[in-house]
Structures are given as C-alpha cells and as structure tokens.
Amino acid sequence: MSVSPCDLCGHDKFEIIGRTDRHGAPLDTAVCTHCGLVRHAAVPTEAELNRFYSTTYREDYNGEKVPGARRIMRAWNNGQRICGQVGPLLEPGCRVLEVGAGIGCTVKVFERQGFRAEGIDPGGEFLKFSRDQLNASVQITDLYQLPEDQSFEAVLLVHVIEHLRSPRQALEHIAGLLKPGGMFYVECPNLQAPFARRKRLFHSAHIHNFVPSTLQMLAESCGFKLRKRFGDDQDPNLQMLFQHSGSCELQIDEDNYRRTVEQLGRSDFLPYHARVRYVTDRMRKLATYADEHLRARRFVSDLINRCGDEAPPQVSGKAA
Ligand SMILES: [Zn+2]
Structure with missing residues (x-):
C-alpha cells in the first residue's frame, strides 16, 4: 500500500x-510502526477536505446549520472550563487567539475575563452567532492567512487538530504567531481513554487520533515544551498547555507504538473499573443533557442580553 508519510x-x-x-x-x-501515530490509512487530499467542510460537514457532523440553544450553552460552559484552567497561567489581559473558534463562545468568555481575545474559523456559519449576537471579535478566515508575526501571547486549538491533514503544518504556523514564551493550549479526543470499544473509536472526520505521547512528541518537535496537562488518563479528552520554546526536537518515544497497539487491543475488553467510570460518566452526561434541555433557551437569551449590553463603542446601537 502506498501511503503518505507520517505527519x-x-x-x-x-x-x-x-x-x-x-x-x-x-x-x-x-x-x-515507528512513532505510534494513529490516522486514516488514506489521508484525504486538500481538495477532498475542502469539499467536505464547505458543503456537508456542519450538517453531517452536528446535524445543524446554525447553532441550537443547547449547543450554545454547552459551548459557553466549555469555554468557561477552558478559561478557568488556562486563564490563571496566562499574563492578565494578554492577546489570545482561538483557531477554529466554532460558535465563538470561548473567545467571548476569555474577553469577559479581561483578555484581548479573538477567534478565527474557516467554516464560519456558526461564528456568525457570536459575531452578531455576542459581539465577539471573530472572523471567518483560515489559519494560514494570518501572518507569522509573533503577535499573540496565547493560542487555543480546541477539538481541531484531529481534523487536520497535517497537524504539524498547523502547529508550526501557530508557533510563528506566538511571541517567544507564548502559550499554546490544545485539546482533542484521547485515543487512550478507555471510554469506548475499539470498533466505536474511529471517526471519519478525525484524520489523526492522538494519545498523550504522540501529541507531546508532535508539539515538542514544532517548538513547544509541555507546561501542564489537565485531566487524567481516563479523561476522554487530552488537554495540554505548551509553552513556545523555539527549540524543535523530535524525540521519538520508542515504546509508544507497542503501547498504543496493546492499549487499543485491550479496549475490546474493558476492565471493570473502566466500565464503571464509563457508565457513571455517561449517566452524568445524560443528566447534563436533560438539564440543558430545560435551561438552554433561557440561558442563551440571557447571554445575548448580557453580551449585547457590552457592545464595543464603535458598534452603533439601534436607531432611535
Ligand atoms: Zn510516525
């Protein structure tokens, strides 16, 4: 089989x-078989990927063209979680960019916490909500359109890296956006977490699947050093904060391939404690969904009112 080289x-x-x-x-x-990175056997071409994201993606992946109230509430709460864990490790008031901002709630949460927060998203359909309704500083553009002028103190990449043809290209570009010593927060699904059986793991939109070791190796080979990992091995998501170091060293974790294959083999037979954790996590999630259903509409209208009041002065109000 002829394949593109490992990213x-x-x-x-x-x-x-x-x-x-x-x-x-x-x-x-x-x-x-060298580093243990897991990915689609056939990585889609740029043209195939553009077609996928510009046409059917939002509908296929989310079932919606515009974000519904529950999705907005969830995105807001997620933004608060991220800001709560990363914010205290950033310089107060620093310039933060979210790449792949989605609905744009995280950008707004960071702004409300005093950061100069901006977001970009290539798709943009969802982004219109936060731009028009929450007055968030977001724009529809591609990562590679931003100049590598070291103008940001922090970059966030949340549930984006797994969708990319070349995570390396993205991380190298992000390194160029950051000031020396700037922070880079990345979050993506954790393939190592025993949250599902092997046949339930893979997703057509997730081209690359990371375990802690591959995410760390990749970031460190793109000029970053791990500062902090949030969550534990059971957590369904990897949440890592890196600092720009400027030194690009690819150090292969020699045992990662064997370990990854072994762990994936084991995920067909979840140990008892992992199953209990899976079921309790699942129940908590279902309880959250029920709660969301009741509260979401009210939550979103309150949010729009609150953020509408904070409209920047250059945005003109309604004509009297
Ligand atoms: Zn490799």
Whole structure:
C-alpha cells in the first residue's frame, strides 16, 4: 500500500488497526510502526477536505446549520472550563487567539475575563452567532492567512487538530504567531481513554487520533515544551498547555507504538473499573443533557442580553 508519510515522524510504514468507523461505515485506520501515530490509512487530499467542510460537514457532523440553544450553552460552559484552567497561567489581559473558534463562545468568555481575545474559523456559519449576537471579535478566515508575526501571547486549538491533514503544518504556523514564551493550549479526543470499544473509536472526520505521547512528541518537535496537562488518563479528552520554546526536537518515544497497539487491543475488553467510570460518566452526561434541555433557551437569551449590553463603542446601537 502506498501511503503518505507520517505527519509526526516522516516514516511510511503503517499497520492497519481498524476497518470501520464508529457508525460501522468502511474506514481504514492505521498506526505508524515507528512513532505510534494513529490516522486514516488514506489521508484525504486538500481538495477532498475542502469539499467536505464547505458543503456537508456542519450538517453531517452536528446535524445543524446554525447553532441550537443547547449547543450554545454547552459551548459557553466549555469555554468557561477552558478559561478557568488556562486563564490563571496566562499574563492578565494578554492577546489570545482561538483557531477554529466554532460558535465563538470561548473567545467571548476569555474577553469577559479581561483578555484581548479573538477567534478565527474557516467554516464560519456558526461564528456568525457570536459575531452578531455576542459581539465577539471573530472572523471567518483560515489559519494560514494570518501572518507569522509573533503577535499573540496565547493560542487555543480546541477539538481541531484531529481534523487536520497535517497537524504539524498547523502547529508550526501557530508557533510563528506566538511571541517567544507564548502559550499554546490544545485539546482533542484521547485515543487512550478507555471510554469506548475499539470498533466505536474511529471517526471519519478525525484524520489523526492522538494519545498523550504522540501529541507531546508532535508539539515538542514544532517548538513547544509541555507546561501542564489537565485531566487524567481516563479523561476522554487530552488537554495540554505548551509553552513556545523555539527549540524543535523530535524525540521519538520508542515504546509508544507497542503501547498504543496493546492499549487499543485491550479496549475490546474493558476492565471493570473502566466500565464503571464509563457508565457513571455517561449517566452524568445524560443528566447534563436533560438539564440543558430545560435551561438552554433561557440561558442563551440571557447571554445575548448580557453580551449585547457590552457592545464595543464603535458598534452603533439601534436607531432611535
Ligand atoms: Zn510516525
């Protein structure tokens, strides 16, 4: 099989570890036998990817073209969680950019906490909500349109990296956006978390699947040093804060390939404690959904009122 080289280590030997996605549709997933990075066996071309995201993606992936109230409330709460864990480690009032801002709630949360927060998103449909209703500083553009002029103190990349053809290209560009010593927060699904059986793991929109080791190796080879990891090994998401170091060292974790394959094999037979954790997490999630259903509409209208009151002076109000 002819494959594109591994985005992390550049080697080109892969082993197939999955034949279907989480919905049972055909999807070949492979692991790099050198570094252990897991990805689609066939990485889509730029043209294929553009077509996917510009047409059916929002509807396929989210089932919505405009964000619904529950989605907005969830995004806001998520933004508060991220700001709560990352904010105290940033310089107060510093310039923060979210790449792939989605609905744009996280940008607004950071702004309300005193940061100069901005967001970009290439899709943009969801972004219109926060731009028009929350007065957030967001724009529809692509990461690579931003000049590498070291003008940000922090960059956030939340549930984006797994969708990219080349996470390395994105991280190298982000390093160029950051001032020396700037912070980079990345969050993505944790393939190592025993949250689902192997056949339920893979997603057609997630081109790359990370474990702690591959995310750290990649970031460190793009000029970052790990400052803090949030959550534990059971957490369904990796949440890592890196600091720009300027030193790009690819240090392969030699044991990662073997460990990753072994852990994925084990996820077919979840140990008892992992199953209990899965069920309790799931129940908590369902309880949250029920709560969201009741509160979301009210929450969003209050949010729009609050943020509407904070409109920047250059935005003219309604004509009398
Ligand atoms: Zn590799």
